[in-house]
Amino acid sequence: MPTLSEYFDHLAEIATDAVKDEDNGPPVVDGPQDPAATAWSALAVHPMSMMETSYVAAVQKAVSHAGDPQEKLDAAFEALSGYYALHKDSPILLAPNTELLIDERILGLQSEIRRLEVIAQSDPSRTYNSLCGIVGEAAEILDSITSRDTVEFASEPIRDVAQYLGYKDLASTEDIVRAWADKNPEGDGPKTERQLDDVNTEVVEQLGKPNAAAASPRSLYNIGPFYLYRLMHRFVGGAPGKPMDLKAKGDASGSVTGVMHRPDWTWMARWHQERITDLGQRLEALDLRLKQDFGVGNEVLRYFLKGGRAMYTALHRPQEGGNDWDTGILINPDLRPEDWYTAFARVNDLVAIFLDEARFGYTELLERHRDQLLDPQPLQLAAHDGPRLFSRLALQAEHAEPMRATEPFRPAGVNGELIDIGVSARNTVELREHWRVLHIVKAEGIDGIATPVPTLPYFVDDFSTMIREAIQTNTVGRKLAKRLERLLTVLSEPDANLMEHLKRNLVTVTKAMPMTAEELELTPTKSDPWSMMLTWGLAALLNDTAIYAARQTWVAAFDTFAAENLPRLLKGNTEFDEMWQQIEPGIKNRESVAACREVFLAQCAVGTLADDIVADYQTVGQAVIGKENYQKAVNCVLEIIDNGYSKPIAGTYYRTGWLGLLAQARHVGVTIPMQSAPLLGGSVELYYRAEGTKAEEAFDQLAQAAGTAVAQYDVTVDAVNIAGQPALVVQTRNPLLGLKITEASTVLLVIRPEPLDGPTHASVLDFLNRGVTASIRDLSRLYTDRAASSEDFLIRSRGRHAAEFVLLDLLGRQLKT
Known part of the structure; x- marks a missing residue:
């Protein structure tokens, strides 16, 4: 043995x-x-010096110039080490009055032994009661480590301590202390020194041995x-x-x-x-x-x-x-x-x-x-x-x-x-x-x-995220086949929670995308994994684009686009074939190969649609800030708002979303990298905070004031009603060139009444360059919430990049300045 x-x-x-x-x-x-905790410890930056955030830029600059993940790690570690030190120490307790960990209690015994050894040299009579206390504390430590029923299976040092104290046969700490005192009555100086040495050797040193436990908490x-x-x-x-x-x-x-x-x-x-x-x-x-x-x-x-x-x-x-x-x-x-x-x-x-x-x-x-x-x-x-x-x-x-x-x-x-x-x-x-x-x-x-x-819907999302990540990076790891099999296993389970989730998804898809649902034969009677995965992925895209689609016309255009392109996408392409050739041999259940292929194909098709949506949002964003006429039109509307228009109103317009982030970034001199650029496409970019004048009246006045001024730029400004709420929409008169999902007109800007609370509501407003903008902290909450609300992998990952940019680069840079 x-x-x-x-x-x-x-x-x-x-x-x-x-x-x-x-x-x-x-x-x-x-x-x-050994139990251990690893944490960064502030050296160059005092914890209370919260205005000092330049180390964030230093680390990110170092990482941006690195190559593979290992090099990025080393670069970040080296840069951060200029401000902080990475310490490995004993586990850390944070709350007041928390009971000590076992090793801390053993260290306490070791310290007490050393203290008694010093005292015993001058006055042995003062050590005996404390020595009995050490015996009692050791017994209580044994209670935390083991029990009388299982102590025979403890490690050798623990068994030795238990045997010395008679732990298994004595019912309580008091009994153990009493029994030890009976065997070791108080005596003169030499006897006390022997007792101290005995307890130290047989109890304290044994408890502190490194092989007392076969596992390490970290x-x-x-x-x-x-x-x-x-x-x-x-x-x-x-x-x-x-x-x-x-x-x-x-x-x-x-x-x-x-x-x-x-x-x-x-x-x-x-x-x-x-x-x-x-x-x-x-x-x-x-x-x-x-x-x-x-x-x-x-x-x-x-x-x-x-x-x-x-x-x-x-x-x-x-x-x-x-x-x-x-x-x-x-x-x-x-x-x-x-x-x-x-x-x-x-x-x-x-x-x-x-x-x-x-x-x-x-x-x-x-x-x-x-x-x-x-x-x-x-x-x-x-x-x-x-x-x-x-x-x-x-x-x-x-x-x-x-x-x-x-x-x-x-x-x-x-x-x-x-x-x-x-x-x-x-x-x-x-x-x-x-x-x-x-x-x-x-x-x-x-x-x-x-x-x-x-519940099972979580696992569908979890495995879909892993599969979509592999598709996005065009990498086939050896676990990808297992993840496809597991996803298929979950989709094949007749689970009530899963079926209810799929039912809601199907209602969402068939209502918003009737042409696509008919083309793909997505009906309540079909429950094969291929149909389930397509329904799941399309519903995620619809839910994620809800905040961007200012009018139902975009949803109708997306339906037409998907109905025309999905049949082609679901036949596969060269990239799909190359990935599948690497995946297929790793599928253990050979009877599920065909079903796994269909599920992977559905994931690839949905991923391509997500790519198209993101590309369109970037095209619209570039039109707002880059194409001369559309940029002038949006700026014209903003100038009219910032300067006030003919009839005063009791209310405040403020920039949020992409426009708010752009204003804050320009204010502190930061360029937004492409991978962190928020998705734009008819999303709410200005809110109106009513302070007397109702939103309907304010929007009518703004539409009249701005409509004539922007007509030369081939755009319109209309006060409309969206989902039962007043809104003001700035949109092109003609289709925007370069879009994959084309409409007769493209929404460039939406203004809506401010929500009363929630993550989109700004608690603090900044006045920048004569305009009113949601604060960086409010924008951080907004983008974090948008990313957290996203269901599709690509849109969620883009949202996460945007949220991290706001939190780390922009908020940190603002504090620095």
Whole structure:
């Protein structure tokens, strides 16, 4: 029967073999299982010096000149290191009055021993009661690490402490202290010194041994979009002359993680399931306390299982899940900032304590089943092929840990992953997106344990995003076939939530695009994956373009365009054929090859339509700011608004959206890069804030004042009604050249009444160059909300770029100036 050390040494050999061929064999060895937190620490920039944001520009400039992802990472790390230092330290507790972590309590015992040793030299009589206190605290630490029922399976140092204290046979801490005192009565100086030495050797030093636990809890605070907490077994990869890059690190981590979660080890899955449930119960209790503290009725926290295990649990086949257990925690983004960060501090501490205890539980689990750890073999797993954003950022965060001064190379952490817990950062698109659309239900997990998982529509969106990302970048990773199979599996499930979602999507498509629906035969009676995927993708495009389509004429034009082009797109093209030739051999279920091809074809077709829509929005945007007549027409309307027109009104027009962003960017001297340019195409770009004069009257007056002035530019200005609300529309008289989706006229600008609240409402107005503009903070909220509301992959990714530009480049630059 192998020891745990021998087991993990064998796993390290498997990880080494996984990268031997590609990377000239950077070795992987077992590493120390020390709890750690990695975070940036302010050096050149004091945390309270919030006006100093030039480091943002420095980092982005360095990244823009780098090449591949590894070079970009290194460039960002080097640039940011000029202002901040990346520290690796013990896990960090943030909330006041949180109980100490186990290692901190052990350090406290070590300090107390040293203090008593000094006191004993002058007055031994003052040390005995404190020594009994150390014994009592050690017993309570054992209660956090193990239990009397399971201590026989704890690591050797923990078992030795338990045996010395008589832990298993004595019911309470008081009994343990009393029994120890009976065996070790108070005596003279030499006897006290022997007792001190005895407790230090048999208790304190044993508790502090590095092999007391077989897992390492990690907290990563240096990832921009989220905070990541992990329970893992830590290996170390690389050697002088054989460094380990991110891909090798990912391959090695993936191989060893797979072996640690063998599908035939039901005891391993059951233990993880119980830990996931335990964490959920702790978070539910915390949510109740936070709601009371904040005086709110809505949820503060949401918690759910993610990834493949969540999908199979939602499909009522939890035993088919594999590898590590990914979970997510969302903190309500609508909380006041101070409340949000208070909640985060409490979540941080709860998760840190949970992982601190779980590392010892994992140790006992392996000891209990040590007879099954014989000769672990690598499984036939899909090779690592470039992880998704979540995993990729996690790999990079640990890869950038500072190297020790004594080492001639930077060692790479190789992670045998057990549990991942991600907490989305407050000001991210992902948090708002998931809080808005994620519906969590309890499904039966391993052994029928109720487990919080997203409903199946989430997985359709999730897999579609991954597939569309591959299409957009024209890259076929070795996991793409598996993702297509999983998407097909979800679409084939007769799930009530999924069917209801598809029903709503079909109503949206058939109502807005009757020609396309008829051409593709999208009807309620058709439920094949091909039709379902087309309906899903078209509905997403319609929902995402709702804020841009000022009139129904664009929707009708899009219907005509799609009906004419989709049949051609659904026959495939050279690019599709080349990608499919690489995907098809990786599909394991050969009976599903044809269906997977149809689903992939539908994804490609929808992606092409999204490309066309984005191209059109860019064409309209260029017309507004670049084509001479249309630019003059829009500027003319803006000048009339800024200068006031003949009959005074009691109200304020202010720029928002693209025009607001353009005004703010020009004000601080920033050029908007193309990939960050917001989508434009009939979207609301000005709001009217009524302060006495109603919107209908104000728009009529503006239409009269501006209509004559812009007539020479071949545009019209009309006061109209859109969706039951007054609006003013500036549009071309003739079709705009260069558009794929053509209309008789093209909307250049829309003005609407200001919403009373919500993310599109501006709480602060700036006066720039005689015009009124929504503040950068308000524009940041607007673009974050737009991106979070987007359903199509391409439109969402463009929205995310725009939101990040507003937050990082423009807001930061404005603070700097």
